[in-house]
Amino acid sequence: MTVAADSEHTRIGVLGAGTMGAGIALAALYAGQEVTLTDVAPEALQRGREYIEAHLGRKGRTDALRQLQLSNDLHALAGCDVVIEAINEDLELKRSVFAELDRLCPPPAILASNTSTLSITAIAAATQAPGRVAGMHFFNPAPVMRLVEVARGAATAQATLDVLTRLAELMGKTPVVTLDTPGFIVNRVARPFYGEGLRLLAEQVASHEAIDLLVTLGGGFPMGPFELMDLIGLDVNLQAAESMYDSSYGEPRYRPQAIQRRYVERGRLGRKTGAGFYEYVDGERQWTAPEVPDRSQQSGFVLISDGSWGPEVGRLLVQAGYTLSETHGDLPLAAVIVNGREEGIRDVLRRYDRGLAPDIPILCQTVDIALSEVEQGTQHPQRLIGFDGLFFAAGRAVTLVTRPDLTDTIRQAAETLIRSLGKLPVWVSESPGLVLPRIVSCLANEAAFAVAEGVAAPEAVDLAMKLGANYPQGPLEWAANLTHGKVVAVLDHLANEYGEERYRVAPWLRNRARRGQ
Numbered sequence: 001m002t003v004a005a006d007s008e009h010t011r012i013g014v015l016g017a018g019t020m021g022a023g024i025a026l027a028a029l030y031a032g033q034e035v036t037l038t039d040v041a042p043e044a045l046q047r048g049r050e051y052i053e054a055h056l057g058r059k060g061r062t063d064a065l066r067q068l069q070l071s072n073d074l075h076a077l078a079g080c081d082v083v084i085e086a087i088n089e090d091l092e093l094k095r096s097v098f099a100e101l102d103r104l105c106p107p108p109a110i111l112a113s114n115t116s117t118l119s120i121t122a123i124a125a126a127t128q129a130p131g132r133v134a135g136m137h138f139f140n141p142a143p144v145m146r147l148v149e150v151a152r153g154a155a156t157a158q159a160t161l162d163v164l165t166r167l168a169e170l171m172g173k174t175p176v177v178t179l180d181t182p183g184f185i186v187n188r189v190a191r192p193f194y195g196e197g198l199r200l201l202a203e204q205v206a207s208h209e210a211i212d213l214l215v216t217l218g219g220g221f222p223m224g225p226f227e228l229m230d231l232i233g234l235d236v237n238l239q240a241a242e243s244m245y246d247s248s249y250g251e252p253r254y255r256p257q258a259i260q261r262r263y264v265e266r267g268r269l270g271r272k273t274g275a276g277f278y279e280y281v282d283g284e285r286q287w288t289a290p291e292v293p294d295r296s297q298q299s300g301f302v303l304i305s306d307g308s309w310g311p312e313v314g315r316l317l318v319q320a321g322y323t324l325s326e327t328h329g330d331l332p333l334a335a336v337i338v339n340g341r342e343e344g345i346r347d348v349l350r351r352y353d354r355g356l357a358p359d360i361p362i363l364c365q366t367v368d369i370a371l372s373e374v375e376q377g378t379q380h381p382q383r384l385i386g387f388d389g390l391f392f393a394a395g396r397a398v399t400l401v402t403r404p405d406l407t408d409t410i411r412q413a414a415e416t417l418i419r420s421l422g423k424l425p426v427w428v429s430e431s432p433g434l435v436l437p438r439i440v441s442c443l444a445n446e447a448a449f450a451v452a453e454g455v456a457a458p459e460a461v462d463l464a465m466k467l468g469a470n471y472p473q474g475p476l477e478w479a480a481n482l483t484h485g486k487v488v489a490v491l492d493h494l495a496n497e498y499g500e501e502r503y504r505v506a507p508w509l510r511n512r513a514r515r516g517q
Contacts, residue, residue, distance in 0.1 A: 008493060010034075010081045010082055010167055011034045011035075011079065011081045011082075012033050012034065012035050012036070012081070012082050012083075012084065013035075013036045013037075013038065013076075013077035013082070013083035013084070014026045014035060014036070015039075015074070015077065015086065016044075016098065017037055017038070017045045017047065017049075017070075017086040017142075018039075018086065018087075018116075019051075019140060020086045020114055020138060020142060021114075022048035022051045022052055023138065023140065023143055024114065024142045025048070025052060025068070026051070026055055026056070027035045027138070027142050027143045027171045027405070028171060029052065029065075029068060030059075030061070030172070031170050031171040031172065033067065033170070034067045035067060035068050035069070036068075036070075036076050036077055037049075037052075037068065037069070038070075038074060038077060039072065040072055040074075043517055045070055045071075048070075049070055052065075056118055071233060073161065074100060074101070075106055078105055080105060080109070081109060082109065082110045082112060082163065083101055083110070084112045084113075084114055084136055085101070085111070085112065085113045085114060088237065088357075089115060089118060091119070091122060091123070092331040093201075094113060094115065094118065094123065095123055098111060098124070098126045099126040099127065101127075102126070102127035102128055102129065107129050108132070109132070110132050110133075110135035111127065111133045111166065112133070112134060112164060113136070114135075114312070115135060116187050116240065117183050117240055117243040117247065119153075119180060119292060120133065120135045120152070120153035120156070123196070124153045124155055124156070129458065130153065130155035130156070131155050131156060131157035131160060132160050133155075133156060133160070133163055134151060134152060134156045134161060135149065135151025135152075135153070135180065136149075136150055136151075136164050136167075137150075137151065141504075145468065146172070146173055147174055147176065148168040148169065148175045149175075149185055149186065149464065150164045150165050150176065150371075151177075151179070151180050151184050152178070152179060152180055153180045154176060154180065161177060164226065165177065166481050167338060173181040174463070174467055175193065176456060176460045176463060176464045176467075177460070178456050178460075178464075179453070179454055181453065181455050182243070182244050182247035183240070183244050183247075184448065184455070185455060185456055185460070185461055185464040185468070186465060186468040187244070187449045187451060187463055187473060188244065188442070188450060189446045189461065189464075190453070190469050191241070191244060191253065191254050192253070192423055192439060192442035192446055193228075193443060193469075194228075194229060194237060194441075195241070195254070195256075196225075196438055196442050197215070197225030197439065198213050198225070198259055201226075201259060202257055202258070202259045204429060205428050205430075205431040206427075207433070208224075208277045208278075209287060209289075210427075210428060211224060211225065211226065211435055212225065212227050212398055213290075214395075214397055214435045215435070215439065216334070217395060217396040217397035217424075218395035218396070218397040218398070218399065218435075219395060219436045219439075219440065220395070220473075221471065221472060222470045223470075225439075226276075226278070227278065227285065229260075229277065230270035230276035230278055230280075231270060231271055232261050233269050233270050233272055234260060234264050234268065234270050235264050237260070238256060241256040241257075244506070252500060252501045252502040253442075255502065263277070271283055287511065290424060292396070292397070292423065292424045293419040294422055295319075295420065296320070296420050296422075297320065298320050298322055298420050299321055299322070300333045301323050301325045301331065301332045302317050302324055302333055302335070302417075303324075303335060303336070303352065304335070304336045304337075305339050305348045305352075306353055307337065307338040307345070308338070308339075308340065308343065309338050309343070309365045309368065309389045309390065309486070310336070310338025310389030311389070311390075311392075311393060312393030313389060313392050313393065314338075315393075316392075316393060316421050317336075317421070320420050320421050334360060334361045334362070334413060334414070334417050335356060335358070335360065335361070335363070336363045337352065337363065337365065338365050340365070340367075340368050340489065341489070341493075342489075344389050345364065345365070345369060345374055346376070349374055349378060349384075353378040353379055357411065358379075358380040358383055360383065361383050361385060361413045361414050362384050362385070363385050363387050363414060363417075364386055365386070365387055365388070365389035366387065366401055366430075367388055367389060367390050367434055367437045367486075367490060367493075368486070368490055369493065370432060371401050371403070374386075382403065382405045382406065382407060382410070383402070383407070383410045384403060385402070385406070385411075385414050386400070386401030386434075387399060387400050387401065388436060390437050390482060392423075395423070395436070396422070396424060397423060397425075398418050398423045398424070398426065399431070399435055400418070400426065400428070401427075402427050402429065403430075404429075404471070432493050432497035432498070433490045433491075433494050438494065440475070440487075441490040441491050441494075442481070442494075443465075443475040444475040444476060444478060444487050444509065445487070445491055445503075445505060445506050446475070447461050447462075447465070447475040447476050447479075448479075448506035448508040451476070452506060461476060462475065462477050479512075483513075484509060487509065488510055488513040491504075
């Protein structure tokens with residue numbers, strides 16, 4: 001028996017008939033491969049069979065069942081060219097299984113693990129030939145998701161990687177080779193998506209519904225962090241977070257959040273239990289997002305400053321019919337300040353504050369500076385509202401920061417302005433980096449750390465996040481579009497406000513900011 005990187009036919013063994021194992025087996029059957037699916041639990045094997053039969057039936061591919069062998073005995077895997085393990089995320093369990101596979105499936109058979117967070121090097125060390133062991137991490141649902149992370153252990157041979165990348169391509173997947181580090185690419189880089197969302201919730205910056213709204217409507221993500229955690233399972237997501245934290249010897253960027261542990265302890269695990277952050281009936285989320293208003297044609301003056309932290313805000317105001325002014329000669333409906341900290345936002349605010357009546361709202365971008373810092377020295381701070389300028393133009397929702405003494409009149413005037421632009425106002429409490437800039441900047445920072453550590457090339461990291469996590473842009477691509485300098489400014493703002501190593505900037509990212517790349 002031989003295994004070649006250019007082979008069009010491979011006999012594949014899959015160990016574990018759970019959701020991932022059955023999905024991997026189905027993807028291989030779709031690709032015309034022979035598959036042996038094994039599981040020591042008869043009920044799991046039966047569920048795996050039913051899953052495969054149902055999906056093949058819907059596709060009109062029941063003929064592929066002739067290529068499928070089912071067994072409760074690991075010995076059935078003997079003779080397979082490639083064996084893919086998809087059992088529980090338990091390192092010692094996986095090591096014992098690979099030691100057994102090493103005896104049952106001698107070289108040149110290749111042994112792969114579908115682990116998402118555990119060390120391939122540690123798993124391979126349980127075998128006599130670690131060069132033929134690698135990671136082959138599929139994403140759920142395996143027949144649908146296009147990405148496969150092929151992880152190189154310390155001893156993995158290049159020939160092993162070649163075979164697995166070719167096999168992934170035969171299965172219609174896009175393989176990305178990654179270094180053997182905790183979480184590989186996707187589960188590592190995605191940590192801030194959940195971690196910062198949970199921290200915002202724990203600090204009562206916004207409700208989980210508001211955070212999800214800003215992430216989806218504002219940032220274009222297919223799901224917010226809380227809806228996605230409910231889908232994955234809060235227990236599964238927490239286990240991944242704890243594994244990342246432990247594997248990295250307590251890296252602050254991966255610190256799990258206690259609020260998630262409390263949900264797990266209460267048995268609110270997400271869709272599978274009918275309750276997580278949201279409530280579910282027959283798997284359907286029991287919550288309806290508010291409607292995004294249509295843009296309406298307006299008239300009147302809006303005072304706006306010349307800064308770079310609200311790209312396209314002026315254009316959107318003009319499109320809605322407003323006339324822009326940079327002087328106090330006309331009585332404005334509102335003033336909008338899009339300057340950043342280094343662009344003199346406080347000087348602009350003081351000038352506007354002195355020249356405008358106290359009942360005219362002033363909206364200040366507060367992505368890189370706190371509203372409480374901006375307002376120092378103003379005469380009428382009660383009419384100030386912070387907003388997210390960076391994501392203002394592209395999104396359908398806009399973050400607005402409220403003050404404790406904000407009047408209903410000022411609040412309503414701000415909402416009317418935002419709604420007239422065809423955007424949904426979402427109110428949050430004051431917090432450094434707000435919601436979207438904070439999450440996206442932390443994602444870009446984690447991606448930069450991964451690149452600098454040789455986990456994968458920048459293009460591979462971005463591709464993995466778009467295919468494996470369905471991100472609208474890769475984190476590094478996003479950093480370039482927002483500009484590296486602004487992402488670094490957000491992270492520095494977070495670090496200064498919290499005083500934590502969690503928000504230290506990756507040197508790779510700061511270097512690009514300095515060079516203006």
